[in-house]
């Protein structure tokens with residue numbers, strides 16, 4: 522069921538280093554986006570990816586993780602992602618970042634990954650110029666979002682947000698808690 526998949530598809534930030542993926546595994550996830558909606562069907566998103574450990578090691582320094590966690594930030598050493606997808610947009614097709622398309626495509630990848638047991642974390646906090654240089658992107662291709670991938674290696678618990686407090690947090694055992702707002706707090710009044 523979609524609800525089960527959505528509840529499992531948390532933002533994972535610690536991964537099992539022993540589990541690696543092939544280029545075909547990652548391309549199969551990118552392929553899902555071909556069937557996603559896109560504003561005026563322009564399809565301006567382009568993808569690069571990395572699966573080799575040495576390439577993943579070069580991407581890692583350009584990513585910002587878990588801004589709300591101040592100490593013992595994940596991923597812990599040795600638990601870094603084992604693959605990445607870099608989502609970009611083509612400025613020849615759209616001058617500004619097509620954020621709705623980026624979000625829809627990213628969630629398509631995250632759900633497709635979780636369906637196969639692959640954990641993911643979207644990362645908007647990225648060093649875009651450094652990634653553009655690392656991937657030798659042409660001038661018209663702009664980095665927008667990274668999706669980190671790997672076999673989940675941490676416990677994440679969904680909780681109900683109280684008093685609008687939505688900051689995620691970790692306990693001493695490093696279980697990660699993600700408060701979600703209850704339905705009655707996200708519903709607006711109907712037309713009067």
Ligand SMILES: Cc1cc2nc3c(=O)[nH]c(=O)nc-3n(C[C@H](O)[C@H](O)[C@H](O)COP(=O)(O)O)c2cc1C
Nearest residue numbers: 530531532585586587588642643644645646689699
């Ligand atoms: C557009 C977007 C950008 C994000 N950027 C980052 C990021 O730079 N670093 C990070 O650790 N998590 C990032 N996240 C993950 C969020 O922190 C995460 O979705 C949120 O804490 C809720 O957790 P959940 O995904 O498990 O529901 C991002 C999520 C989204 C949707």
